[in-house]
Amino acid sequence: MAYTLAEMRRTLEAGWGPLGGRVADTWRDFNRAHFGGRLRPLPIFLTPSTPYGNRLGWTCCREKVTHIALAAPSQGKVLVADRGVLLHEMIHQLLHETGECIRHAGEPWCREIMRLHRMITGSPIWAARTTVVKVRTADGGRASRRINPPHPDTGEPSLTQAEIARWPYSVGLDFGKL
Ligand SMILES: [Zn+2]
Numbered sequence: 001m002a003y004t005l006a007e008m009r010r011t012l013e014a015g016w017g018p019l020g021g022r023v024a025d026t027w028r029d030f031n032r033a034h035f036g037g038r039l040r041p042l043p044i045f046l047t048p049s050t051p052y053g054n055r056l057g058w059t060c061c062r063e064k065v066t067h068i069a070l071a072a073p074s075q076g077k078v079l080v081a082d083r084g085v086l087l088h089e090m091i092h093q094l095l096h097e098t099g100e101c102i103r104h105a106g107e108p109w110c111r112e113i114m115r116l117h118r119m120i121t122g123s124p125i126w127a128a129r130t131t132v133v134k135v136r137t138a139d140g141g142r143a144s145r146r147i148n149p150p151h152p153d154t155g156e157p158s159l160t161q162a163e164i165a166r167w168p169y170s171v172g173l174d175f176g177k178l
Helices: 005-034 083-097 107-121 161-165
Strands: 044-047 068-071 131-136 142-147
Touching (some): 068 083, 083 107
Parallel strands (some): 044 068
């Protein structure tokens, strides 16, 4: 049976009070504004520490997106994860639901951050998926190198892979606190 928005909100509010309610509202608003309302409600957990060091959310490394976990402090009332973290995680959610590659190195991820960036800022960015190219080395040999190639028509350089993986922070977009 499908998990509903009301259940999502109730669970978050039961655990986190008004902060949890804001997380649910932000997910709902982002879903409507940026994903055409097609993302399915899913459990969102606020957790005191993350298994991957200082990651703020960790849908990232998983092949299946069954929930979104947001890093919260062990004390205090303000989430470490902010609205930008939630939006980032929702992109992973979208790619999981559409059956596409959810990884930062994939073409679908690049397509979505370009789409969202233009929608939100009005300005385009170029994010190319990682490609392996052969390069000539100083001693005359050949080596493989991973690059994010420039735009095929305009020649505009791509964001680096680190910038692609850390959108929206990497480009200075701040969506504020939850
Ligand atoms: Zn990610």
